[in-house]
Structures are given as C-alpha cells and as structure tokens.
Amino acid sequence: MAPIYLDYNASTPIDPAVALAMRPFLDEAFGNPSSAHWASTPAKTALEHARGQIAALLGCAPDGIVFTSGGSEANNLAIKGTFFALRHKGEHIVTTTVEHPAVLAPCRFLEQLGAAVTYVPVDSTGRVDPEDVRRAITPGTILISVMHANNEVGTIQLIEELGALAREHGVRFHTDAAQSAGKIATKVDTLGVDLLTIAGHKLYAPKGVGALYVRGGARLEPLIHGAGHEHGRRAGTESALLAVGLGAACALASDLEPMARVHALRDRFWDALQEGFGDRIVLNGHPQHRLPNTLSVSFVGMIGAELLSRLDGVAASTGSACHAGRVELSPVLAAMDVPEKVGMGAVRFSLGRATTETEIDTIVDQLRAVTS
Known part of the structure; x- marks a missing residue:
C-alpha cells in the first residue's frame, strides 16, 4: 500500500514550482548579495524579489521583511529582540499557555534575566479570552505574543481583537503565523500586528528559512551581531537560494x-x-x-x-x-x-x-x- x-x-514537501525557482541558484548566481560586482547582482536581485513576494503575502512593505533561518529564530528575534530593545520601558511579557516551544522557551529564558511573563490560560477549545489578556497588561508590559493558529489542534485565535487591544495600551504585538500562512489570510494590517513569524517548511518551501515581519519603527536588538545585514536586524550573509524558495512559496500561498x-x-x-x-x-x-x-x-x-x-x-x-x-x-x-x-x-x-x-x-x- x-x-x-x-x-x-x-x-510540507517542497512544491515543484518552488524547487524549479531555486534550481538556478544551485548552479549559478552564487555571489554574495552584499558585494558590489557582477557576481553579486543576480543574487541581490533575487533576494529582493523574494522579499517582495513575502511582503505581498503579508500585505506590507518589503523593507518590513527580515529573513531568518526559520520560524524558531523569527520567534526568538521578536521576543528577545523586543525585550532587549525595550526593557528600559518595562520587562513584562504576556503570552499564552498553548504557544509553540519557540515562544515559550525564549520567554522562560528571559525570566532568568529579570523578565516577568504572564501565561494567560485558554478555554477548552484552545482559545484565549481577550479580556484575560487585557487584565494581564500592566504599565510595564512591552510585548504580547499570541500565536495566530495552534499547530496541534488548529484553533485560530482572535488576533484582530488582540491587536486592537495591544494598540489601545501602546504594547507591541507579535503573532506566530507559522501554521496559518498559506492556509488563512495573514495580512498584517488586518490582524493589527507589529511582528509576525512565518516558517518556510510549513508552506512548501525548504527547511532552514523563515521570515519575521517588523512594522516600521519597531526597534529590535539583533540576536546575531555582525556586518549589519537585513538593515541591521539580522547579521549573516543571506542565502539567495533559500530566499528564492521562500518567496516562490509565498507567491503560491497568496492564492x-x-x-x-x-x-x-x-x-x-x-x-x-x-x-x-x-x-x-x-x-x-x-x-x-x-x-x-x-x-x-x-x-x-x-x-x-x-x-x-x-x-x-x-x-x-x-x-x-x-x-x-x-x-x-x-x-x-x-x-x-x-x-x-x-x-x-x-x-x-x-x-x-x-x-x-x-x-x-x-x-x-x-x-x-x-x-x-
């Protein structure tokens, strides 16, 4: 059988159209996208085209997209990056009890460094009550992180209501959309999020690539320091090969x-x-x-x-x-x-x-x- x-x-398996888009970057266009010569131009062009494809899926400007090694890194950058950038304003984070370990583990790590984290419970369907989140907010709250949809049971959270709540209190809002991208709508302005995570291998792209959407003006402390790639938000030479794969997958996921x-x-x-x-x-x-x-x-x-x-x-x-x-x-x-x-x-x-x-x-x- x-x-x-x-x-x-x-x-997910790599979609054939995604593999086809990636193929030339295994044999050609090997240059460093940050270099300034003929070998880098095709890689740089492909990288930025892919950034635009991801932005189109999320309904944002391309400069809001930061390439990462996957959903876990994107979640870590959103949570740790916010904490280290804004801890002078407060050290309180609100999340839920049903988040992916890539959210819960960074929160527990930050607790060792002085963060206060409130883990809001969910009901029997796996949904969090926005009023519970409201009650959890304090004057020192700097971040709310609630996944868009649960990886295990599929429950979709009330992200639009939570986004409005976060804006009302002037709190940065992150959602892990690794499971929802390509399955339901993930337009960042509709959802009202400041940070949003996607993972390539959840939407027919390769493993080892993901992205974090960052709303304009939202300062993050990088997890990886170096030569200032990705507008200073994530150091490390970008892979045009993997970026092209993620971009092509996001173009397919838009339908x-x-x-x-x-x-x-x-x-x-x-x-x-x-x-x-x-x-x-x-x-x-x-x-x-x-x-x-x-x-x-x-x-x-x-x-x-x-x-x-x-x-x-x-x-x-x-x-x-x-x-x-x-x-x-x-x-x-x-x-x-x-x-x-x-x-x-x-x-x-x-x-x-x-x-x-x-x-x-x-x-x-x-x-x-x-x-x-």
Whole structure:
C-alpha cells in the first residue's frame, strides 16, 4: 500500500514550482548579495524579489521583511529582540499557555534575566479570552505574543481583537503565523500586528528559512551581531537560494483557493470518523474557528501512538506520549483541560495540497479495521 502523508503541520514537501525557482541558484548566481560586482547582482536581485513576494503575502512593505533561518529564530528575534530593545520601558511579557516551544522557551529564558511573563490560560477549545489578556497588561508590559493558529489542534485565535487591544495600551504585538500562512489570510494590517513569524517548511518551501515581519519603527536588538545585514536586524550573509524558495512559496500561498478543497476533505474525514466511531471519538480544538487542514481527534480509551503504529504507512502525529507505562498529555491538551482518558487517544491529522479523497477513505477504513 502506498504511504499516506497527513502530517503537513509538521512539515510540507517542497512544491515543484518552488524547487524549479531555486534550481538556478544551485548552479549559478552564487555571489554574495552584499558585494558590489557582477557576481553579486543576480543574487541581490533575487533576494529582493523574494522579499517582495513575502511582503505581498503579508500585505506590507518589503523593507518590513527580515529573513531568518526559520520560524524558531523569527520567534526568538521578536521576543528577545523586543525585550532587549525595550526593557528600559518595562520587562513584562504576556503570552499564552498553548504557544509553540519557540515562544515559550525564549520567554522562560528571559525570566532568568529579570523578565516577568504572564501565561494567560485558554478555554477548552484552545482559545484565549481577550479580556484575560487585557487584565494581564500592566504599565510595564512591552510585548504580547499570541500565536495566530495552534499547530496541534488548529484553533485560530482572535488576533484582530488582540491587536486592537495591544494598540489601545501602546504594547507591541507579535503573532506566530507559522501554521496559518498559506492556509488563512495573514495580512498584517488586518490582524493589527507589529511582528509576525512565518516558517518556510510549513508552506512548501525548504527547511532552514523563515521570515519575521517588523512594522516600521519597531526597534529590535539583533540576536546575531555582525556586518549589519537585513538593515541591521539580522547579521549573516543571506542565502539567495533559500530566499528564492521562500518567496516562490509565498507567491503560491497568496492564492488560498486550494485550501477550500483541503477544507472540504478535512470535513469529509471528520464526518466519516463520526459516522464510524460515534461517541468513541472526540474533536480537539475549536469546532469552527480552526485551520482548514487540521483535524485533531481523540479515540477515547485508546493511546494515540499505539493506534498510529497499527496503521499501514500513515504519517500523522499524536497528542500524548507514553513514558514508563504512563501516558502524558501534550502541554496544549493539558492547557485545554482535556481529560487524560480522552487526551491519551489524541491523533493529529493535518492535510495538504496533495491529499486525496482516496487517501482519506483508505485511512478511515484502516482505522475501523484496527479498532474493531
């Protein structure tokens, strides 16, 4: 049986059009984009074209785009860069309990350096209440960081409301859009964000490249100091190869029409699981406000990892881990107060552009067979 990939939230394959755009930069255009001679010109031109493609996806000016090595670096630059640039104004950061480790770990690191961090809870669907964020703000708050959509359960946060709240209090606002870019709209002015993270390998570009949007005038202390690349915000010679890949992927991602088909497939999958399992299956995350490709479900009374191991050639993720005979829920499910009996059977299926109806039907048949 052909393998079936349903782990697109973990990583996507490189789109053929992206690979084609990158190909010339493996053989030619090898010059340093910062040099001032004939060998650098093609690389510099390609780099800036890619910057414009990313800016078009986000609805911002190209000079607001900073190339990074991926989503983790972009999140670290947004959080640490803000803290070190603005700590003279305050040292308080507000975030949530369901953020990606690339947000939570920098926050915990900064706590060792004197930062005060408030981790706002979420409800049972994984959503944060903007009023809880409002109550968390203090005169010393310099940054609010709330992810656009959760990588595990797909829940979409009320970013526009949170952005308005941040502006009202004069607080810088960051959102991690690594999971949402290319799946739902991510225009920075609509969202009301000052900083926004994207990761290449989440939207059909290579691993090892990402970007941080920085609203004009938002000063950041660089994580990497050197020759002042990226307008002094991230030192290090840029890779035209990787930038071209990310730019081409963002150009493709600007068209959200393919996600309508993915959304329909996701709903077909959920309907079939409900029909086949009834009250033995539970949806994790918000029933309406979640990513169109993400289906996190719990098979009640089962262990997700064991269930996946019985499937033939299916790549997906679990929401729990078994250590020494004990099941531990993921931090996200724990923060949502998912009961252990439910959460231990969590499996995340994340669909992509290449997912087919036949694959969905095959997995449903397999699940019925291994649980009967």
